[in-house]
Amino acid sequence: MNKIELCCIIDDDPIFVYGTKRIMKEVGFAKSILVYSDGQAALDGLTKLCIAREPLPDVIFLDLNMPILNGWEFLDEFKNCKSKRSKKIVIYIISSSVDPRDLERVKNYDQVDTYILKPITPDDLIKILGTVVEN
Amino acid sequence: MKTLAVDFLLKESPNAIAIVDTKLNFISYSNQWHQKFSLNKTDNDNKPLFDNIIEMPDSFKIALNNGVNGKEDINLGQKFVFPNGKLQWLKWKIIPSKSENHGFDGAIIFLDDITIEQKEIELLHKAEEVARIGCWELDLLNNTLNWTKTTKDIHEVTNDFIPNLKEGINFYKEGVHREKITQLVGLAISEGKPYDTELIIITAKGNEVWVRAKGEVEMLNGKAVRLIGTFQDIDERKKIELAHQEISELLKITTQTAQIGTWDYNLLENNLEWDHEMYRIFNIDKNNFSGVFKAWSSSIHPDDLERTLAATNDAINGIKDFDEEFRIKHKDGSIKFIRGLSKTIKDFNGNAIKMTGANWDITELRSTEFKLAESTKLFAETFEHSAIGMALVSPDLKWLKVNKSLSQSLGYSEEELLKMTSMDITHPDDIPNSTFYKNKVKIGGNKNLQLQKRYFHKNGNIVHAIIGATPVKDLNGNISHVITQFLDITDRIEAQKKLEALVDVTKSQNESLTNFAHIVSHNLRSHSTNMTMLTKFLNEEEDEDEVKNLNRMITNATQSLSETIAHLNDVVQVKTGALEQLQSISILNTINQITKSINGLLEEQHATLNLDINKSHFVHAVPAYLESIFLNVLTNALKYRAKERTPVIDIKSKIEKNDILISFTDNGQGIDLNKHGNNIFGMYKTFHKHKDAKGIGLFITKNQIESMNGSISIESEVDKGTTIFIKLKQA
Numbered sequence A: 001m002n003k004i005e006l007c008c009i010i011d012d013d014p015i016f017v018y019g020t021k022r023i024m025k026e027v028g029f030a031k032s033i034l035v036y037s038d039g040q041a042a043l044d045g046l047t048k049l050c051i052a053r054e055p056l057p058d059v060i061f062l063d064l065n066m067p068i069l070n071g072w073e074f075l076d077e078f079k080n081c082k083s084k085r086s087k088k089i090v091i092y093i094i095s096s097s098v099d100p101r102d103l104e105r106v107k108n109y110d111q112v113d114t115y116i117l118k119p120i121t122p123d124d125l126i127k128i129l130g131t132v133v134e135n
Numbered sequence B: 001m002k003t004l005a006v007d008f009l010l011k012e013s014p015n016a017i018a019i020v021d022t023k024l025n026f027i028s029y030s031n032q033w034h035q036k037f038s039l040n041k042t043d044n045d046n047k048p049l050f051d052n053i054i055e056m057p058d059s060f061k062i063a064l065n066n067g068v069n070g071k072e073d074i075n076l077g078q079k080f081v082f083p084n085g086k087l088q089w090l091k092w093k094i095i096p097s098k099s100e101n102h103g104f105d106g107a108i109i110f111l112d113d114i115t116i117e118q119k120e121i122e123l124l125h126k127a128e129e130v131a132r133i134g135c136w137e138l139d140l141l142n143n144t145l146n147w148t149k150t151t152k153d154i155h156e157v158t159n160d161f162i163p164n165l166k167e168g169i170n171f172y173k174e175g176v177h178r179e180k181i182t183q184l185v186g187l188a189i190s191e192g193k194p195y196d197t198e199l200i201i202i203t204a205k206g207n208e209v210w211v212r213a214k215g216e217v218e219m220l221n222g223k224a225v226r227l228i229g230t231f232q233d234i235d236e237r238k239k240i241e242l243a244h245q246e247i248s249e250l251l252k253i254t255t256q257t258a259q260i261g262t263w264d265y266n267l268l269e270n271n272l273e274w275d276h277e278m279y280r281i282f283n284i285d286k287n288n289f290s291g292v293f294k295a296w297s298s299s300i301h302p303d304d305l306e307r308t309l310a311a312t313n314d315a316i317n318g319i320k321d322f323d324e325e326f327r328i329k330h331k332d333g334s335i336k337f338i339r340g341l342s343k344t345i346k347d348f349n350g351n352a353i354k355m356t357g358a359n360w361d362i363t364e365l366r367s368t369e370f371k372l373a374e375s376t377k378l379f380a381e382t383f384e385h386s387a388i389g390m391a392l393v394s395p396d397l398k399w400l401k402v403n404k405s406l407s408q409s410l411g412y413s414e415e416e417l418l419k420m421t422s423m424d425i426t427h428p429d430d431i432p433n434s435t436f437y438k439n440k441v442k443i444g445g446n447k448n449l450q451l452q453k454r455y456f457h458k459n460g461n462i463v464h465a466i467i468g469a470t471p472v473k474d475l476n477g478n479i480s481h482v483i484t485q486f487l488d489i490t491d492r493i494e495a496q497k498k499l500e501a502l503v504d505v506t507k508s509q510n511e512s513l514t515n516f517a518h519i520v521s522h523n524l525r526s527h528s529t530n531m532t533m534l535t536k537f538l539n540e541e542e543d544e545d546e547v548k549n550l551n552r553m554i555t556n557a558t559q560s561l562s563e564t565i566a567h568l569n570d571v572v573q574v575k576t577g578a579l580e581q582l583q584s585i586s587i588l589n590t591i592n593q594i595t596k597s598i599n600g601l602l603e604e605q606h607a608t609l610n611l612d613i614n615k616s617h618f619v620h621a622v623p624a625y626l627e628s629i630f631l632n633v634l635t636n637a638l639k640y641r642a643k644e645r646t647p648v649i650d651i652k653s654k655i656e657k658n659d660i661l662i663s664f665t666d667n668g669q670g671i672d673l674n675k676h677g678n679n680i681f682g683m684y685k686t687f688h689k690h691k692d693a694k695g696i697g698l699f700i701t702k703n704q705i706e707s708m709n710g711s712i713s714i715e716s717e718v719d720k721g722t723t724i725f726i727k728l729k730q731a
Helices: A016-029 A039-051 A071-080 A099-105 A122-133 B004-012 B031-037 B058-068 B115-131 B148-154 B167-170 B175-192 B237-256 B276-282 B293-296 B301-314 B363-385 B402-408 B414-418 B426-442 B489-539 B543-576 B585-596 B599-605 B623-639 B673-679 B698-707
Strands: A006-012 A028-035 A059-060 A090-097 A112-117 B016-022 B028-030 B073-081 B085-098 B106-113 B133-139 B143-149 B195-202 B208-220 B223-233 B258-268 B271-274 B323-329 B337-344 B352-361 B389-393 B399-402 B447-456 B464-472 B479-488 B583-586 B608-612 B618-621 B650-655 B657-667 B711-717 B720-727
Touching: A006 A016, A006 A039, A006 A122, A016 A028, A016 A122, A016 B489, A016 B543, A028 A039, A039 A071, A059 A071, A071 A090, A090 A122, A099 A112, A099 B028, B004 B028, B004 B143, B004 B148, B004 B479, B016 B031, B016 B058, B016 B599, B031 B106, B058 B085, B058 B106, B058 B237, B085 B115, B115 B618, B133 B148, B143 B148, B143 B167, B148 B223, B167 B175, B175 B195, B175 B223, B175 B323, B208 B237, B237 B258, B258 B276, B271 B276, B271 B293, B271 B301, B276 B352, B301 B323, B301 B337, B301 B352, B389 B402, B399 B414, B402 B414, B402 B464, B402 B479, B426 B447, B464 B489, B464 B623, B489 B543, B543 B583, B583 B623, B585 B599, B585 B608, B599 B623, B618 B623, B618 B720, B623 B657, B623 B698, B623 B720, B673 B711, B698 B711
Parallel strands: A006 A028, A006 A059, A059 A090, A090 A112, B608 B650
Antiparallel strands: B016 B028, B016 B106, B073 B085, B085 B106, B133 B143, B133 B223, B195 B208, B208 B223, B258 B271, B258 B352, B323 B337, B337 B352, B389 B399, B389 B479, B447 B464, B464 B479, B583 B618, B650 B657, B657 B720, B711 B720
């Protein structure tokens, strides 16, 4: 199975980042993984990549509760710089929140593909791999 | 040529005759002459005529002189008034005589005194004139019609007018009048039937006049030969009669329409006569009515009987005309109110002989009056005792009358209120609305319009009220006054405000609940999932170093979990029963206590604190909360200090109404409020990269302040600093 070129995790929880990276390795999800610990850092980093014309991630796993710039705020900001990008980036919300209001709110963001409840499992990743590679 | 026979004939003639010579001496005279015209009864023969004759008019003397001179003089009857006032009608014929014809020279005198007859005729004419009764005569033999002067006057023709039958009939008004007279005259002529009728003629001058024409017939051999009759001007009488008839008719209709019964009581015969309406009013069958006074008096209500009978006696005795109200009882038991009026008619001797009067039913009027009185009384009572404020207000908004409730609501006595207008104590913000409302009421007809507005109570408090106004119009349709209802809803508004405050509390509590839910759904869960994941890895891991790493991570996750549970505990504690523990606490003391406890930190940071706090400033607060709040705000100021500046923190306090405003101003990093303003006091919101940023401090601070009825706000500029304002109730 083909791997994803570049995948990005935006999450402030180091344990989650560790676990996710470990599972990705297990299922052979991506060739390389970018990690940002909050939304602001991710926005800054991705914008820098864009300007430097370096490859952008194919998939982003985005946490919602983060300091400085949370997941929602990141989505709003990221939407603003969409025009600068040519490549379609698939974004997965990945959160431990089972709050129905969060699930509802996701629908307002069409660049978001799916809401995935933590913890992420190998099956989730395999499924995502399937759809992304297919497209 | 005096012969005895002639002389005898002359003497015995039934007429007064005298024969005189040219010297006016008597030759001879009849006995009648001597009787009627001689002054004394001595023999007149050969004596001058004027020596022994009663006073005669000059014209007679002239006529006699002419007579002896050969000129005949005939007077068919002439009225003479003598200087002494004596009136005499004389008729004469003087015939000249020549000796060659009659054997003597002189004159023969026929003289007649017709004064008595003429006076009668004259009286008759006068009577005709006065009575406006003329006479007429129709001679059927030679077909002539004679009218007397009065008849002509009535026809308004001149005295020389000579009428004929056709003309006479044509004076009658065309139509029924002319047809009637034609028929009556016809019957009189053909059948000898007399007539007596009243008809209209049109006079020669075109006036319509009512006349009474009467005709009698003189028959000869079964044939009418003459019609004589009278002709009377009855215009005035007839018109009065007709007018009377008309008035009577009108009166009858009026009394019937007005349902006024009239009666006539003959006192001498004790006979009471009622008209149709009386029977109706008294509800008595005409056939069963005894027609005596008792029948009337027995209908009267026992309670009114004595008074009514006394009034009747007064009326009969001429003391006072009857004018009473009394009740009668119908056979079916119903009671009617009757008004009665009467006039007593007396004979020449002043004795009452008759009473006439009228009765009418005023039951409806009485009951309407009664109802009106009741409703007026009811209104007055309702007005006075109404729980709702009520007032009568003039069109220029002056109070005309106010009730207890209104004066209670506004705190002014009725006397005070009547001296002012409603605008005097209207809240200034509501004056435009009130003015608009007033105009709406003016043009709004009878609609009941409502307005909610505010007044000032005498003690200065605001009174909330709903005003309802109903304009009352006078007979000309102008508004005379307005009935105003004043519903004091101050309590309701206060309750509403409390309710709104309660809703706010509920809302914030709900928000807290949401946060709890959030903590449970996210934070607790994230730790547990992490642990699940790590334990799973741990089970599968064989590498020693990695196992150590995993164990370390599990420990962290466990620590985070207990930290989160501790936060949760803090939040729950803030939420319960803060208000009961409020005490009066000195701000300055609390600040001093806090700064002492973090003295080490302050020194480490080389921080400067500038206090501007009045030691008289006390707030209502929970001591532990106040300490926690100040500590949190101060440590935040130190935690988020600017790297390139030593921290300077100004703490001030000042009084604002019933609150005390405490401000903490630092020169730290500041925060972008445009970006994070909404979340600044939210749970788990962090905005800086700081290892200790948990996003829980300000959340708890805010909750603690609000639980003490206070408030917190923030002003900040990135890289300049932040000011936190804390408002608490002054103690």
